[in-house]
Amino acid sequence: MKQPFHFTYNLTGVGQVEGLVQANNQSVDFKLTNSSNPLNDLLKGMIKLIFEPSHIWGEDNISWVDWYEENGGIKWVLSTEDGHVVHVKIIRYEDFFDESTGKVVLDTALSLLDFYYAIIQQLDILLKKVGLLNYEQKWQKDEFPFTYFLLLKKFLIEKGHWIPTKERLGTLSDEIDFLLT
Numbered sequence: 001m002k003q004p005f006h007f008t009y010n011l012t013g014v015g016q017v018e019g020l021v022q023a024n025n026q027s028v029d030f031k032l033t034n035s036s037n038p039l040n041d042l043l044k045g046m047i048k049l050i051f052e053p054s055h056i057w058g059e060d061n062i063s064w065v066d067w068y069e070e071n072g073g074i075k076w077v078l079s080t081e082d083g084h085v086v087h088v089k090i091i092r093y094e095d096f097f098d099e100s101t102g103k104v105v106l107d108t109a110l111s112l113l114d115f116y117y118a119i120i121q122q123l124d125i126l127l128k129k130v131g132l133l134n135y136e137q138k139w140q141k142d143e144f145p146f147t148y149f150l151l152l153k154k155f156l157i158e159k160g161h162w163i164p165t166k167e168r169l170g171t172l173s174d175e176i177d178f179l180l181t
Contacts, residue, residue: 004110005088005118009039009126011138021090023108028090031069034141038067039123042076043148046116049080050155056083072096074105086112113161120152124165131172 006022015034020027032038045063054061061083065076073096077089090106093099127135127144135144156162 005108005115007118007122009122011126011130011135014138015140017139021106023088023106023110026106026108028074028092028105030067030074032067033070034139036066036068037142037145038065040142040145040148041065041067042119043145043152045076045078046119047148047151049078049086049112050083051151053083066096068096072101075102080112084112085109086115088115113156113159116152117156117161117163120149120156121163121165123149124153128165128172131175133175 004023007019009017009019012018017032017038018030019032020029022028042065045065048063049061052061060079061081062077062079065078067074067076072093075091075093077087077091079087081087087109088106089104091102092105093103094101127149130138132144132146136142153162
């Protein structure tokens, strides 16, 4: 599967995450804190596009996702007109509460399945490396949005658009063994 969209999301410290979004020679880096729940908000926005397909009724099918940084933040605007192509726009704000400071830093359209795969595959690796318990301890505010993650991974598997990751570092496996004991 070609990946015209690239996404990284790394826990870098207690309550801190850094990452990168790239598409079509456009790049957006981010440094977030746990003042919000960015993963939950992004996955929930992605879920909305496929499980509340308002485009079928001729309505706008759009999700807005706010990610707060130390100074300012970024807003994801995700939309689809047909359920196959997703339009991804990212706006960076110097002052999140002053819309006049917004600047479009990424604007692209790509296969919805490729977009979802890039994000869920990266989170699959993160989850296998870090585990659910360590994620919560490092993030120190919210649990990993496991239900949304599983719904999206299941969606990709059912569409035949999932390639299993090779990550088998044991943390998540140990936690599942813990659960089954």
